[in-house]
Amino acid sequence: MGAFVIRRLLWLPVLLFFVSLITFALGLYGPGDPVQVMLGMHATPATIERLRHTYGFDQPFYVQYLNYVGNALHGDFGYSLVKYRDQPVGKLIAESLPVTVQLNIVSILLGVVLGVPLGLVAALKRDTWIDLLVRGIVIAGISFPIIFLNPVLTFIFSRRHDIIIAAAHISFSLGPFLPMTGGQWDGIFSTKVILPAFIEATGVIAVLTRQMRAGMLEELGKDYVRTARAKGLRERLVVVRHAMRNALIPIATILGLMLGSLVAGDFLVEPWFGVPGVGALAFDALFSRDYYVIMALTLLIAITYVLANLLVDVMYGLLDPRIRQA
Amino acid sequence: MTASISVSMRSDGFTRHARSPEARLLSRLARNLPALLGAMVVLAVVIVAIFAPVIARYPYDQTNLDAIEQAPSAAHWFGTDALGRDMFSRIVWGARSAVFVIVMVTLLGLALGVPLGAAAGYFGGWVDTLVMRVADILFAFPGLLFVFFIAATIKPGIVAWARSIGLTDLARSGYLDYAVVIFALGVVGWAGLARLVRGQVLAVREREFVLSAQAIGVPTWKVIARHILPNALAPVIVSISMGMGDIALSEGYLSFLGIGLQPPTPSWGNILADNAGRYWRTFPQMIWLVLIPGVVLAAVVFAFNFLGDGLNEALNPEISP
Numbered sequence: 001m002g003a004f005v006i007r008r009l010l011w012l013p014v015l016l017f018f019v020s021l022i023t024f025a026l027g028l029y030g031p032g033d034p035v036q037v038m039l040g041m042h043a044t045p046a047t048i049e050r051l052r053h054t055y056g057f058d059q060p061f062y063v064q065y066l067n068y069v070g071n072a073l074h075g076d077f078g079y080s081l082v083k084y085r086d087q088p089v090g091k092l093i094a095e096s097l098p099v100t101v102q103l104n105i106v107s108i109l110l111g112v113v114l115g116v117p118l119g120l121v122a123a124l125k126r127d128t129w130i131d132l133l134v135r136g137i138v139i140a141g142i143s144f145p146i147i148f149l150n151p152v153l154t155f156i157f158s159r160r161h162d163i164i165i166a167a168a169h170i171s172f173s174l175g176p177f178l179p180m181t182g183g184q185w186d187g188i189f190s191t192k193v194i195l196p197a198f199i200e201a202t203g204v205i206a207v208l209t210r211q212m213r214a215g216m217l218e219e220l221g222k223d224y225v226r227t228a229r230a231k232g233l234r235e236r237l238v239v240v241r242h243a244m245r246n247a248l249i250p251i252a253t254i255l256g257l258m259l260g261s262l263v264a265g266d267f268l269v270e271p272w273f274g275v276p277g278v279g280a281l282a283f284d285a286l287f288s289r290d291y292y293v294i295m296a297l298t299l300l301i302a303i304t305y306v307l308a309n310l311l312v313d314v315m316y317g318l319l320d321p322r323i324r325q326a
Numbered sequence: 327m328t329a330s331i332s333v334s335m336r337s338d339g340f341t342r343h344a345r346s347p348e349a350r351l352l353s354r355l356a357r358n359l360p361a362l363l364g365a366m367v368v369l370a371v372v373i374v375a376i377f378a379p380v381i382a383r384y385p386y387d388q389t390n391l392d393a394i395e396q397a398p399s400a401a402h403w404f405g406t407d408a409l410g411r412d413m414f415s416r417i418v419w420g421a422r423s424a425v426f427v428i429v430m431v432t433l434l435g436l437a438l439g440v441p442l443g444a445a446a447g448y449f450g451g452w453v454d455t456l457v458m459r460v461a462d463i464l465f466a467f468p469g470l471l472f473v474f475f476i477a478a479t480i481k482p483g484i485v486a487w488a489r490s491i492g493l494t495d496l497a498r499s500g501y502l503d504y505a506v507v508i509f510a511l512g513v514v515g516w517a518g519l520a521r522l523v524r525g526q527v528l529a530v531r532e533r534e535f536v537l538s539a540q541a542i543g544v545p546t547w548k549v550i551a552r553h554i555l556p557n558a559l560a561p562v563i564v565s566i567s568m569g570m571g572d573i574a575l576s577e578g579y580l581s582f583l584g585i586g587l588q589p590p591t592p593s594w595g596n597i598l599a600d601n602a603g604r605y606w607r608t609f610p611q612m613i614w615l616v617l618i619p620g621v622v623l624a625a626v627v628f629a630f631n632f633l634g635d636g637l638n639e640a641l642n643p644e645i646s647p
Contacts, residue, residue, distance in 0.1 A: 011459075018463045026479045136360075139635065143627040145575055147582045147598055148620030264468050268579065282471060286478055286583070294475055301468035 008310055019302045020072075024065050027295040077296035080285075089296045092281060100265035100277030102188040107197040108258055111204025116251060118205070119212025123247075124239065126217065134209060141206030149199050150272045196273040200266050204258070211254060215247030253312060260308030264301045354640035361636020367629035374418055375425035382415035387590040397614065404618050407601055413614075417622055420592040424626065427507055427577045428570050434512030435569070439519030440562070444550050446520065447527030458524070461517035469514075473576060477510040477585045500591035507586045511576055515569065522565055526558030533557075560641040564634050571630030578623050594623040 052058045056067060071078070077089035122134035219225065220243050228238045265279025267286070274280075278297060285293035355361050374381055383403075390410035398405045404413035446457040484506060488496050496502060530536065531554060539549050580586030581595030589596050601615035 011462075014459075015463060015466060019466050022463070022467075023475075026475060135635070139360075139628060139631045143571065143575075143631050144624050145578055145598075145620060145627065147579060147595065147602075148616070148624055151602055151616050152620065261468070264471070267471065267474075268582075283583075286474055286585070289478070291479075294478075298468065298471065298475055301471065302466045305468065306466045 023298045027291040078292035096278045096281045104262045107200035110201040115205040115208030119209040122213045123216030138206045138209045141202040146268045196269050219243040219246045256312035260305035263304045358636040360632040364629040364632030375422040378418050378422045382418045384412040384415045386416045386419040386592045405614050416592040420594045423593045428573045430508045431511045431573045435515040438516035443520035443523030447524035464517040473510045481506045503587045530554050530557045564638045568634035571627040594619045
């Protein structure tokens, strides 16, 4: 176990080195000259030269890379070049990160609350219409394009569309919440959270339901379940106390891995619903070619993901002795 | 899960069946209604993609300002968009874009992932370490955001390169967009497949028939290609089938965001993006503008997932009979 953790820890800096190198190289060389992006087409060569010098773009690649990493280690990720001109990227991220984490926690909770019971029921009622229905929901959850769910669900539940809701004699609406209509984000405890959280949860629901169903089927087919049934244990106890506990182990792993994606804002959902999170920031940056922002976000998400992975592996090794040898 | 898959493959070796494994697979698949439906949708899309010029009733980029934003009718089955382009023709040509991207990305993923994964699993040692570490690095990046990052950053470079070697027309046409999308998705996509193949190869490598093949001096590449890979194939097929749905979705997202295929090259993603603003202002009168491309894209992703699910069950009868 000790050797395993040490090996993982030794690999970590190497991994982070490559991740940062790739991100930096893509960000710097891919789009062409960032100064050109900043100044537009009509800048004079003198201005370009001056700015290149100011931002250090005239230095060799490795110097720029080392500078970037050195500054990043001190929490300085450079400045936004385009939309939030000259605001520190660190500050932009610090402002949007809490929003994204909150929204992601809500959507993961929603996913657990809906996904685990669905998978359980599907496994217990296997091959009945309930099972078929649940499997249909799972596939729907991973199949419906977010770019399609966004407009359609928005309109079904928005104030501009009282017709459908009124016909059902339910007078609630979740909108308007789009930046286009002047909607404002009111924080995590407002009703505006419901739709984005639900849309983000569709994937989680699908993954957890599928895993829970497969896990339960696998556990229910095992010898210890047969033993438990044979000794006359009530079916409810067999399911709840024996099979379900084991089927929940992989669910815990999946949730552990999702810890890493807590900081990853969904850049299709957040901008649509005007959620001022990391996803919306990435969306803006991607469109305005604001590479310092994209680089910092890619790094942030990658590092968090790697650390969460490590944590899960270590925890798993501690919890389940069978893994340690591997 | 992978362990039980290899078990199921093993038990096949001991039982004699009257029919070939392929025939049994097909008959199991045919009994699975969703999978059958999925296969039919996939087949239909492929046919539409191949015969797009025959099926489309107008050129996909022919604008007609006298007939903008018309509801579906006999002349325009799916209506027309804000420039009066026939939506049916654009969707049909969009199928060609989608199928082309799906096939190329899958081939790229197979070409990189299968040999690398097989080599890693078979040889172990430093080959294994190298391949799996590279895969680790790719996995560290945040999924779709990384794909978008790559697509957004390499495109100006590729366009500049094409211009510099005198391919100005190519740079101006939409074809380079395909290269960008395929590259971005392929580079990221092979790692998962490599991991899967490696795991399967590890499970099969120690079996007796491999040992006997090695013992009678079969060349290494032949041992891998003839004896190991065919036995490691089942989960790869399932993963590819499900992956194709993801590729279609990713291409849709890329094009929706304007990083993938650019208009007028039709893609379901950019059709959706073109129409979304219009739809927003006039809802619900022009719902078909968003509904049709959205449902088509969703149906294709559905189809691949159903097919993958069905293949999974047909290939692993022990897990879910």
